[in-house]
């Protein structure tokens with residue numbers, strides 16, 4: 443059932459009207475309320491009290507989720523029902539965090555491979571060639587877990603722009619470089635084109651594919667046909683969506699960098715969130731409550747975008763990763779029955795690390811006409827800093843900045859005499875904090891956002907697991923490359939077809 447057909451939607455619309463009287467500067471001093479809206483999940487502390495909701499709104503949001511049968515849909519997902527309706531496919535990324543995985547042949551194969559590569563020290567550089575979820579997931583986890591990286595250096599090539607691979611290969615030598623063709627479909631143009639360039643680069647030193655290429659893919663046959671050896675193809679279930687695939691062999695660059703014990707800790711952090719998500723009642727179910735808040739802010743308070751601000755420099759790619767996760771999952775216009783949505787789904791997801799964001803778009807967040815709800819992510823302790831001088835003070839100030847910003851957004855500072863200095867406040871923010879960034883925490887954080895994405899998708903009544911919207915551009919690219927049907931294209935195209 444799409445949101446507009448949920449029996450609680452009209453109640454929430456009227457509550458949204460009356461919620462205009464709500465003031466965060468009152469709500470946040472109601473300590474009973476705050477206690478009810480603060481949660482612990484694995485190593486994460488999640489504080490929802492900075493959202494413009496009161497008990498009445500929360501109860502009706504919970505009723506909305508019940509009416510949408512979200513818990514039933516979550517169980518169907520976990521049981522492997524084909525809930526990716528348009529592709530008649532199950533959704534199986536949760537299986538990758540279950541203990542049973544460690545008994546599977548595929549796990550033992552990749553486990554042995556990673557240990558051999560790390561022990562042999564044969565490769566100084568790993569080059570991950572992939573795009574979308576085959577790039578953003580591994581890049582985000584690799585960057586976040588820098589202090590845990592004691593293996594080969596990993597580089598990421600994603601874009602078709604040849605400067606991307608050229609800049610990376612200028613740092614590598616053929617004899618000590620291993621390429622990962624990271625592609626679920628093994629058909630993505632950007633990835634295959636870059637893989638050919640890598641092959642040519644190796645050929646300059648007569649290095650064979652078999653010794654320098656491996657692949658993470660769901661399309662084993664295509665990888666073998668390309669020339670990858672059977673032993674170097676690490677395949678995974680087609681039910682694992684690209685943006686949900688970091689846990690699969692798509693995470694191979696991270697496994698090589700941090701080792702399998704740390705990667706198992708990464709998986710364990712996700713499993714804690716999964717067990718909570720699968721087994722906890724709606725009113726205490728953190729990902730589901732955060733999915734409800736996505737819907738409350740997007741559809742009832744009518745805020746069209748949502749910001750993600752990690753106060754942890756090593757999470758610098760996290761906003762882009764979650765941008766793909768949420769917007770490629772929920773950027774849809776029809777419901778699961780193919781009917782047009784009469785209420786929009788996904789907000790625009792965007793963000794940047796703090797403090798940097800404070801010197802970039804926080805002006806908009808504080809004084810823009812539109813309110814942008816944000817999630818502020820805070821690592822309370824620094825990890826892996828090797829510096830002289832008072833770097834602890836720097837981290838203390840980083841945390842204080844994060845809190846100062848959410849307080850300023852909440853309470854504002856009214857100034858009727860100088861309107862340009864007036865801060866209306868009442869701008870919602872969720873605070874997610876944890877001690878020090880480690881594999882377990884990063885696993886929990888990513889799994890949390892996966893489940894927020896899935897919960898809100900169930901509430902919107904859409905299929906969060908396909909991505910047909912990326913196909914038309916690819917089709918036109920193929921036509922232009924072959925100079926087919928040019929009469930269908932705008933005249934402006936001509937000058938670009940002859941560009942050098």
Ligand code: F6P
Nearest residue numbers: 573574575576625626627630684
């Ligand atoms: O953007 C479309 C998409 O299919 C993403 O969902 C996916 O993460 C990316 O392209 C790369 O796909 P593949 O892993 O199949 O190369």
